Amino acid sequence: MKHQNRTLSLSIVSGKGGVGKTNLSLNLAYALFQTAQNTLLVDCDLGLANLDVMLGISPEKNLNDILDKEARAEDIVYSLEDNGLGLIPAASGVTDILDLDEDQQMQIIQRMENLLYKYNFLLLDVGAGISRTVRAFCQMTHKQVVIITPEPTSLTDGYALIKVLHTRQKIDDFHILVNMVDSEKEARLGFERIRAACAKFLQLEVGYLGQVQNDPAVLDSVRKQTPFFKLSPRSRASRDIMNVAEKLTQLRSDAMESIASVPPLRMGEPVT
Numbered sequence: 001m002k003h004q005n006r007t008l009s010l011s012i013v014s015g016k017g018g019v020g021k022t023n024l025s026l027n028l029a030y031a032l033f034q035t036a037q038n039t040l041l042v043d044c045d046l047g048l049a050n051l052d053v054m055l056g057i058s059p060e061k062n063l064n065d066i067l068d069k070e071a072r073a074e075d076i077v078y079s080l081e082d083n084g085l086g087l088i089p090a091a092s093g094v095t096d097i098l099d100l101d102e103d104q105q106m107q108i109i110q111r112m113e114n115l116l117y118k119y120n121f122l123l124l125d126v127g128a129g130i131s132r133t134v135r136a137f138c139q140m141t142h143k144q145v146v147i148i149t150p151e152p153t154s155l156t157d158g159y160a161l162i163k164v165l166h167t168r169q170k171i172d173d174f175h176i177l178v179n180m181v182d183s184e185k186e187a188r189l190g191f192e193r194i195r196a197a198c199a200k201f202l203q204l205e206v207g208y209l210g211q212v213q214n215d216p217a218v219l220d221s222v223r224k225q226t227p228f229f230k231l232s233p234r235s236r237a238s239r240d241i242m243n244v245a246e247k248l249t250q251l252r253s254d255a256m257e258s259i260a261s262v263p264p265l266r267m268g269e270p271v272t
């Protein structure tokens with residue numbers, strides 16, 4: 001092992017689509033960067049690239065370029081802010097890596113390894129559902145952030161996702177983030193339902209990362225193609241995101257010892 005690893009990697013996932021993964025991962029990346037933590041955000045929603053649209057940018061290179069062209073990992077990073085906030089976009093409309101196989105997984109891990117050591121946080125915006133690609137990315141990261149909303153279907157789909165990742169992939173480090181809530185109480189209730197189901201049926205404890213309230217600042221920021229954390233730093237959503245970023249910072253400090261001897265991204269269990 002060349003380095004002692006200090007990069008905490010997180011997959012941002014959800015059972016049901018449209019619950020806010022892309023918005024929350026983007027704004028979390030900005031919040032982490034603001035607290036002086038180098039952060040790399042990777043758009044892993046292959047085929048449905050979103051982050052570049054949310055930012056109104058058209059990067060020349062994307063994740064696909066380190067897979068089939070011989071681009072260097074540094075070359076595919078689009079700098080969002082100097083000195084420490086980077087984005088690796090996904091290739092939209094490209095279907096050949098829609099279904100990430102084991103060789104491609106290995107290629108991503110090996111080719112990105114040296115680049116990743118300079119970041120404190122690596123956030124993967126993974127697509128919704130339980131496809132092979134979703135499972136492969138979750139297998140690669142240290143922790144999984146599961147986004148749910150208080151809607152019953154989002155809760156059941158979130159639980160179903162955790163169940164598959166836990167039983168088939170042996171993944172057990174999940175942290176729940178409840179989005180689009182009207183109150184902290186509503187978020188706590190949503191978390192409690194999924195926590196209780198995981199404890200009862202999977203004998204698995206899941207963590208609570210907090211909530212992000214329903215806030216018109218989010219839609220406004222999507223329309224203006226600027227992260228709400230930058231556009232409306234005093235909005236409710238931005239304050240909530242800052243709290244989540246603080247919890248992630250704590251999680252990283254607590255995990256320092258356990259991640260020191262494992263690389264930022266790893267193969268993990270075979271994805272079946």
Ligand SMILES: Nc1ncnc2c1ncn2[C@@H]1O[C@H](COP(=O)(O)OP(=O)(O)OP(=O)(O)O)[C@@H](O)[C@H]1O
Pocket residue numbers: 014016017018019020021022023024045050127128179180181212213214215216218219222237
């Ligand atoms: N806290 C919030 N308050 C208000 N609107 C929100 C909030 N979070 C997300 N939204 C809205 O929900 C919609 C879906 O968000 P987003 O695209 O981030 O979800 P997603 O989980 O990435 O979707 P997909 O599964 O398609 O990738 C967007 O229109 C966004 O503006």
Ligand SMILES: [Mg+2]
Pocket residue numbers: 021022023045050
């Ligand atoms: Mg998305």
